[in-house]
Amino acid sequence: DSPNRDIFVLATDGSRETTLMEHPGEDRVLGWAPDGKRILFASDRMGSTGAWSVGVAEGRPQGSPELVKGDIGDINPIGATRSGALYYVLETDVRDIYIASLDVATGKVTVPPAPVNPRLLGGKHSAAWSPDGQYLAYISSPRGRTSSLRIRSMKTGEERELSLKNLDLILYLGRVRWSPDGRSLLATGTDDKKRVGLYQIDVQTGAVASIVQGGFPYGVWSADGKAIFYALRGDVGVNKAAVQ
Secondary structure (H helix, E strand, O other): OOOOOOEEEEOOOOOOEEEEEOOOOOEEEEEEOOOOOEEEEEEEEEOEEEEEEEEEEOOEEEEEEEEEEOOOOEEEEEEEOOOOOEEEEEEOOOOOOEEEEEOOOOOOEEEEEEEOOOOOOOOEEEEEEOOOOOEEEEEEOOOOOOOEEEEEEOOOOOEEEEOOEOOOOEEEEEEEEEOOOOOEEEEEEEEOOOOEEEEEEEOOOOEEEEEEEOOOOEEEEOOOOOEEEEEOOOOOOOEEEEOO
16 A cells, blocks of 8 residues: 555466566666666656656666656656657646647647637646537546536537436546537546546536446447446456436
8 A cells, every 4th residue: 555666577377576676765667778677767766756767687687776857747658769768748737728729730739729718728638629619528627626617619618517316426537538429428536535437427517427436447339328437457358338
């Protein structure tokens, strides 16, 4: 139950597992170097979180870890290029949702990014377009307040907040996905009893149905909208649930 993490290397055939990095601090893998000879990892062993690297051969560490860049913050890696550049997302205290237009053929932005709701800046995440592109659902989580689910009309700019029903107060919502017919939303949520689950939400009434609880599930709709496929943290494989 320790919040600290160590790093291990597992052979792809499952034949052996070795400890790569064991330290009282928290270590997280950021990615392999392109040549596979080093691993880049984040560690708070010097107080603030920095990016470190260590050589690897036959699944074992080679030499002492070296600091690559200090004070990198709470980053999530996206991937490394062949030249060795690491792309990542930096988590900050303020996050928001922006909409921009671009030329798909050239990849150039034609209309600069603008906040989806300028009146309520910050605290928005998990945006999802409706199947017809007419609505945008997103989660608003202002500091110190519970999460709310909002739906914005892209045609009129009007927004409404869904009042979630028949479920205890949901403290956190995330990973929103529209159903293929546009009538429901699928979201991961945590209620006031700290139970994590996957929920189906009616976009008109706000009625909530529990799909599965436990394991911090992440789900997607089937193409016909009649089933939901989901994975559980710590669970092996993909499960299937019928839509309620």
